[in-house]
Each structure stands twice: as C-alpha cells, then as structure tokens.
Amino acid sequence: MAKLYSRKNKTEIKMNPKDETISFILSYSKALSVIKYKNMKFEALQN
Numbered sequence: 536m537a538k539l540y541s542r543k544n545k546t547e548i549k550m551n552p553k554d555e556t557i558s559f560i561l562s563y564s565k566a567l568s569v570i571k572y573k574n575m576k577f578e579a580l581q582n
Contacts, residue, residue, distance in 0.1 A: 563580075570577040 566581050568579050568581060570579060
C-alpha cells in the first residue's frame with residue numbers, strides 16, 4: 536500500500552543546532568568581507 540504523504544505526522548521533530556555549529560557560523564560571518572569593485576564582487580576571509 537502506498538504511503539500517504541499528505542497526512543501530517545502527529546509528532547513534530549524539533550531540530551536544534553549544537554553550540555559549536557552556531558559558534559562556527561558566527562565566527563565565519565565575522566571573518567568574511569565582501570569587496571565591491573566596479574561591477575565585480577570579491578569575497579575575502581580574514582583569519
């Protein structure tokens with residue numbers, strides 16, 4: 536019998552990121568800089 540995907544699950548899975556993941560994304564976004572020159576964009580990571 537085919538599975539009906541139109542029905543919603545009774546239990547919702549709540550996914551929470553780990554603290555390390557949040558820390559990595561925040562530090563990456565702080566180190567990333569976008570430089571615009573005429574009609575070009577350059578991305579640079581500053582470690």
